[in-house]
Amino acid sequence: MEQLVPPDHAGGVAPRRTRRVGRALAPYLLSLPSGLWLLLLFLVPLVLMLSLSLKTCSPSTGACVMAWHWGEFSSEMSLYHQEFITSLYFAAAATVVDLIISFPIAYWIAFYGGRRKNFFLLMLLVPFFVSFVIRTIVWEFVLSNNGVILGALKHIHLLPSGFHILGTSYAVMAGLAYNYLPFTALPLYVALERIDRRVLEAAYDLYATKRVGFMKVIMPLAVPGIFAAFLLTFIPMFGDYVNQEILGGTSNTMIGTVIQNQFLVTLDYAGGASLSAILLVVALLGIFLYARLLGSRTIEQYL
């Protein structure tokens, strides 16, 4: 292309150059709004949060001064490591539950949904059009001691009258599992949906039974999707506090609850910020692990 254009001569230089400069700038100009958006609403708060974790704040006024207080992280960890472990446990358990529940759903929609795939996906998502908090409060009703389920079961004497779920770890995990189900189901669906059916046919052609085809073709090809689903579910669950607040008791505090308390109740901004920073590192570690194991390109397909 370049060779076909005759070289510039003195007369024609000026207008062509400005046009070239404009063309070279175009991609930057086009990305300016989203770049600014990211800078102001994402990067700046992140830096503020990270710097806040190194400041010391007056408990009475709430005013913070930069003190490069790196000890904040270790002291917060020694104070709240139990809550970290609880969060880790709840989030991991609820994520596994979600994977177990969503896989058959996603599999069925992807392979047997036919022309109504989108309808089934919509049905899966409909409950999640309702606000997060309201959904959780409804779960509080559902799980309440004399509510729809437990009340009925107690009435027919299948459960002892003292039995309760609300306030236990199970209630928190159930709430987490319910609230984050789409984050698991959708990446799984995408992974299963994109498996080339002809590849599956090739497996059957090569003496694979349905079961072997599932184990040797579908599962290996779904692995990136399973991992993406795990990350997408686990990371937000890890920092979640609403479920524990509404459905949990006092003994099973999650780290999200601690952070929320520090910011809104005890006004320990530095502490909350440093715990948030630790959460961020955990999330980044997960994504880093994914990229190392499965390649960074596969992430983009799901996130």
Add this chain to the structure above:
Amino acid sequence: MASATQKAVGGTYMSIGATKATESKPRGARGPGRAGRIANLESADVEFINVTKTFNDANAVDDLNLRVEAGEFFSLLGPSGCGKTTSLRMLGGFEDPTKGRILLGGQDVTNLPPYRRDVNTVFQSYALFPHLNVYENVAFGLRRQRIEKNEIKRRVGEMLEIVDLPNYEKRQSSQLSGGQQQRVALARALVNQPKLLLLDEPMSALDAKLRRQMQIELKRIQTQVGITFLYVTHDQEEAMTMSDRLAVMWHGRIEGMGTPKDVYDSPTTEFVASFLGASNLLAGSIVSTSGSRTTIAIDGGGTIVVPADHVPDLGGSTAVKVGVRPEKIGILPADAVVASDHNSIGGRVRVSTFTGVGNQYIVETNLGVEVTAYAQNIGHQLAPRSGDEVILSWPVEHTFTVKPLPTTVEINETEGD
């Protein structure tokens, strides 16, 4: 006994021919192989008996009766949507026939799932396993049959040798070119030593040059391994180059079947005449038959003589179409004397096109129809220019007759299926 036989003949493909000659198992003999699979290594014949496949009330395959002999390279040729791929998929076990039966080596396989059939397929898109390397792709079928490890290694190595991809074992399929992927797909199917290999337009993704190369390669491999190949394509040249026999399909039915030469030289229907190569077709009606010659009056005037045994059953009607291939037509000067036992039409050259290997002429005949003639570029014939008066002449035995289509039906030669 059967397992011993399997081991003895499970060797190289080069040895199969010898095994076949000495062993001569009865066709359809059923060994107790794994999961009831038929465990003999001969190639099998295939039979479609009154097979119909209906999708949404439309017949994709309409009462198909077809017999492919063991060891034959057979092609199903036709435009997109003619039912050729559906036929192949029913044979592979991916579609169930709505009606009819399919026999493989004399055994009814109509309701067997794909993994129970001694048939392997090379898919149009190759369908290589993206998560496995070349070695594991080729070994997939062998592993499912629980073949011993060293045996798998030996057979995969040998097969990659045959398809000319040695030392590619560790490559991922995404790192291969189209031609290489196609050869892996071929190796992956052939390594199982099936009785029948199905090929679903395996060359459609290759460029023209590679395609020609692979055609020769595929024919070589088929001769080497000696098993039945059922090849589905819309490319007539491909089908004619490789096939022992071929069937031209249209609207779920077979329109013509035979050796490529027979089907090309004596097409039996108007569709075959126009789909397979180029044809000049002139509408007319039968006037009389005397001896081995039938005389047909062409609608625009004049008569053409055809061999009587080439006239199809017209079901009482006399309406017929007379055809001749462009390359069979000789172009003579207007004052030439036409040889005996030749048909001839006078006309004027309208377009003369030099195509390198020859000249193509479009001649406006005295009958009011245009006729295309083709002369090879061998330098010593008449080379008329447009406007010249000429006589077109061709031997009577190169004239064929077909039953005209009921109405004017569009015959398009589109890609894909």
